[in-house]
Amino acid sequence: MGLTCKERILTGLLGAAVASGLTTLILFLVEATDILLPADSKFGIVFDAGSSHTSVFVYRWPADKENNTGVVSQASACQVKGPGISSYTSNPIEAGESLQGCLEEALALIPEARRPETPMFLGATAGMRLLSRKNSSQAEDIFAAVSRVLGQSPVDFRGAELLAGQDEGALGWITINYVLGMLVKYSFSGEWVQPQEGTPVGALDMGGASTQITFVPGGPILDKSTQATFRLYGTEHSVYTHSYLCFGRDQVLGRLLAGLVQSSRAPVIRHPCYHSGYRGSLAPAPLYESPCVHIAASPDLTRNLTVEGTGNPWACVAALRRLFNFSSCAGRGHCAFNGVYQPPVQGRFYAFSNFYYTFHFLNLTSRQPLAAVNATIWEFCQRPWKLVEASFPGQDHWLRDYCASGLYILTLLLEGFGFSEETWPGLEFRKQAGGTDIGWTLGYMLNLTNMIPAEAPALWRAESYGVWVAGIVFVVLTLVAILGAAAVQLFWPQD
Template sequence: MKLTCKEWVLTALLAATAASAITTLILILVEATDVLLPAGTKFGIVFDAGSSHTSLFVYRWPADKENDTGVISQALVCRVKGPGISSYASNPAQAGESLRDCLEEALAVIPEAHHRQTPMFLGATAGMRLLSQKNSSQAGDVFAAVAQALRQAPVNFQGAELLSGQDEGAFGWITINYVLSLLVKYSFSGEWIRPPEGKLVGALDMGGASTQITFVPRGPILDKSTQATFRLYGFEHRVYTHSYLCFGRDQMLNRLLAQLVQSSPNALIRHPCYHSGYAGTLSLVPLYESPCVQDTAPPGFPQNLTVEGLGNPAACVSAIRDLFNFSSCEGRGDCAFNGVYQPPVQGQFYAFSNFYYTFHFLNLTSGQPLATVNATVWEFCQKPWKLVEATWPGEGPRLRDYCASGLYLLTLLVDGYGFSKETWSSLEFRKQAGGTDIGWTLGYMLNLTSMIPAEPPTRWRAESYGVWVASIVFVVLTLGAVLAAAAAQLLWPRD
């Protein structure tokens, strides 16, 4: 069937209209989606300069999603060889030199084209806090040496600083809630939605020299010195946070040993927290170098101590409790220990760092009830040293301290922070969440790079979304009407 001239014109008009409509539709979609081109990747480096060791973390995120939640991932973690930087007080240059190997690993992970734009930070915690108390000049020399070494790297070094205990706790809280995507939700209309406050989790951190507790309490925080307030994604968060200096794992062990030395009539120390059959020699000098140990060495004691294990968990708990001042909180429902104000714990908690490492070694990170945890630790403490060595070979000097660490953590969590058999199930002992190590470093970087904005961004809202939908509907209906008219003209029988 041959088309008439009129029909040829109508067909051409139809084709032009269809092409125009499709082009318009494509333009609307392109305008609405801003053309999703492949995004670049950005990187950030953070050194965690703790009391016992330093770790380096490399984080990466899509360049076009800096202010979205849950987009940052951990690209590398590197443990620096040797002790923490505070241990190099007498040789500051070595503190900076010790960081080079991990820094080279980080530079190998980050593409060279990104080096100059990569921010790098170093945050020092309780070990350097103690050194600053003991000798501020030496602490300053260590920071200067570290900064000098890191400035030589081809990245954007932002500086090395001493974190306060409150900042350490708050940044750890931000990290865990960010990784779990609990700080904010994103709506289809381009708005941020604040999740229920009861969903936010608390953070329990345990380093070598200090320990932190941070959570959102039910009621007001009465002691404002324990309150941290920040604005994230346009929403204000108010948390209780407190850091206990000298209550970290390593300093607790030092204080415990010093306490036993003070009460011993001679240089033979019978340690209730060491396993029966254990015998070893310890140097007396480093014990009293720590500002956490208030006593001085007993006169006439030799430089080296002989220590024997008793394997007595009851006596161990009694000695550990003497490290706390619980009597200062008697009769108070808003007090932890040492007279420190604390609202009652509530909600879920993530316990990490030495909380995790100790209970992971004891196989107690699977949600066991408090009674089981307590019984397991006591049973471990009563094992003879030869059996412990044979069962866990390769643990080194740490092996003798797991009994004391386990009983210390139980004392801190139950008698100190106030967890009970009813609330114990709210504790999760974790090293990672979402493939990211839990700690203060990610929250620290997010804060310093302003990657969690304080206010909502200026983006298209529901009104523009409605216009977008209406435009598409209009184009589709127009195209349909033209197609229908054309079909009628072409297929309708001629007179």
């Protein structure tokens, strides 16, 4: 015999009450479980005060760190208008004021609530190192002016100071290997893991005043003054690194020209690295302002000089080699130049900054063989000046110097650092890796995040708003079902 209409209604209402009650019970059991929500992002600002210009980078990372190191990404980059801060010796206040535009651009990216805990640092490299040698009081005035401006911003200003050459090289190495996934990478399971395979990539940096080489050698580092050690993502790293002050692009070009001036007695200076047909006027005084230029005799600084190009790459290389002291390494193993210890280079290297800019102009960043690179540079050096001007309109500022820069890089890499035809294929000339600018600033921020406390993910109990609303809804439905069943029982006509 089937159920009556009344029985069917009662069964339905009681079933709904049971279902609603069970749902409510499950929700309140979940109440005892903590829900981990992603932590907010944190930010950092780094000023790279180079010899020729200043760049500002904003970085961000999850507030809950990975093995005590933030997983950092580049949020923005801004190039400060004007020259490097070391150029403001006559008016230090302008050095600080020049940073305002990029500082405001950086602050616009950072939520106000995060600004007081956002670290900001200005690191000055070889340009300010040279100024500190030449006139320490002028350098101190510039640092004071820069610190006044940055110290008034609503972030955690960590100071403006000289960055040691060794640190500059090591931090650049960190940047490259981080963006290439050699230090930490994202796994298919959605976790950040340390890679088990792959050799870290070496770093070759060249600014306007210095150049750095950093890599993991094949054996122990014998000269501990060239060793840098740091801990990232729970792993200890040790690298060979050395910085050569006065061997940056601008200083080498200045030293080269000063040497030609001092060795010439004629009123016209014949420059083998300038293209044939080039002719220009030169004020000699600025040549001798750098501590990198050594004066053999007191020059006449009142009379402008005339410089003519000869387009002779053989003589250009000979003049460049005189800037190095190769004899100090004669008979010594593991030595680069100027008597500096260096293990043999091995593995892959990324060459960036002025290494990249010079080779990019010469269209040599596609990993061409060494013979092709050498032939391209020598052919370029022998082009007449009129042909070069016609081929590259609007690039007059650096155009005359690309021949010298290209031959200098070859001399430095092959005769200085010891690269060869066998190791050349491991060299890559890059500006960016993984969409991130290569330089010391990202490495600095990664290293700094070791000192910034991690922020635990936010803990929400299940009595959060959404869960409470759902719970109340199901309680109401349960009561409605029970009351409905009672009403049916009381008021439904008896059979």
